[in-house]
Amino acid sequence: MKIIAALLLLTLPASGQVIDVHMHSYTHEEYWGQGKSHGGVSSPKTVDQHLKETIEEMNKNKIAFAVLSGSIESLQKYTDADSRFIPAYLDRETLIPPAEFESYIKSGTIKVFGEISAQYYGRTLTDSIYAPYLRLCERYGIPVFYHTGTAAPMSPYHGYPKFRISLGDPLLIEDILVKYPKLKIYLGHAGIGFYEHTIDMLVMYTHLYVDLGVILWADPYLNECAIRFLQFAKKAKVLDRIMFGSDQMVWPGAISKSIEFLNGLSFLTDEERRMILYGNAETFFKLK
Numbered sequence: 001m002k003i004i005a006a007l008l009l010l011t012l013p014a015s016g017q018v019i020d021v022h023m024h025s026y027t028h029e030e031y032w033g034q035g036k037s038h039g040g041v042s043s044p045k046t047v048d049q050h051l052k053e054t055i056e057e058m059n060k061n062k063i064a065f066a067v068l069s070g071s072i073e074s075l076q077k078y079t080d081a082d083s084r085f086i087p088a089y090l091d092r093e094t095l096i097p098p099a100e101f102e103s104y105i106k107s108g109t110i111k112v113f114g115e116i117s118a119q120y121y122g123r124t125l126t127d128s129i130y131a132p133y134l135r136l137c138e139r140y141g142i143p144v145f146y147h148t149g150t151a152a153p154m155s156p157y158h159g160y161p162k163f164r165i166s167l168g169d170p171l172l173i174e175d176i177l178v179k180y181p182k183l184k185i186y187l188g189h190a191g192i193g194f195y196e197h198t199i200d201m202l203v204m205y206t207h208l209y210v211d212l213g214v215i216l217w218a219d220p221y222l223n224e225c226a227i228r229f230l231q232f233a234k235k236a237k238v239l240d241r242i243m244f245g246s247d248q249m250v251w252p253g254a255i256s257k258s259i260e261f262l263n264g265l266s267f268l269t270d271e272e273r274r275m276i277l278y279g280n281a282e283t284f285f286k287l288k
């Protein structure tokens with residue numbers, strides 16, 4: 001028995017090791033950090049400071065890899081500074097041409113497609129604008145990282161007039177999973193507060209993954225959604241496809257806050273926490 005336990009320990013990641021599948025990068029022009037978040041986490045004043053504090057938080061929390069979503073320019077800056085960042089291309093209302101996208105895949109500049117911000121622009125992943133990119137992702141085995149759920153309060157009045165909560169429902173991309181059966185895809189923010197639909201999707205599509213970005217730290221409403229979602233996911237036996245993501249945006253301290261919140265959920269076992277913090281992402285991204 002002791003030998004089996006010892007062998008098991010050897011195959012598990014070092015205690016406390018983490019993969020964060022939801023972070024963002026910025027150029028100097030794109031950076032919007034200022035003041036504190038709703039939850040009181042402070043934001044660095046400059047993008048250089050944001051990068052420095054993000055790396056410090058990654059060291060403190062033993063983060064082995066982090067999926068980093070941003071413009072091509074911002075990805076270059078962050079990945080040059082730390083090799084643990086996995087670069088992900090964040091779309092805007094218009095996207096880089098498909099041929100350029102393919103060349104970035106070939107050069108390793110893009111390793112994940114996302115966070116796809118379709119909802120902010122009044123569309124979903126079923127919009128024909130995404131079809132050539134999804135075909136390339138399926139062909140090259142590039143994971144797709146898709147924003148679901150909601151966004152900051154008053155988003156339609158603050159720069160995103162086409163944003164609608166209803167477009168964040170995970171059920172709306174069911175056709176994509178059927179049309180591209182080999183596509184590797186994970187849903188950012190686990191579709192909160194459509195979390196019951198997220199569970200439906202995870203039960204039906206056993207290759208679908210989700211992340212817990214923003215819902216572990218940003219405010220009490222999201223925290224409550226995270227608790228309900230994780231409890232339901234445990235009953236539905238889909239915890240093995242839920243990945244840790246901070247979505248710290250411009251608040252690096254949200255990484256520690258998210259991990260502390262997750263570690264404080266007593267209905268999860270140590271092994272379940274370890275899967276969420278590391279093992280599930282290790283499997284999804286083939287990081288073994």
Ligand SMILES: [Zn+2]
Pocket residue numbers: 115147148188189213247
């Ligand atoms: Zn998002």
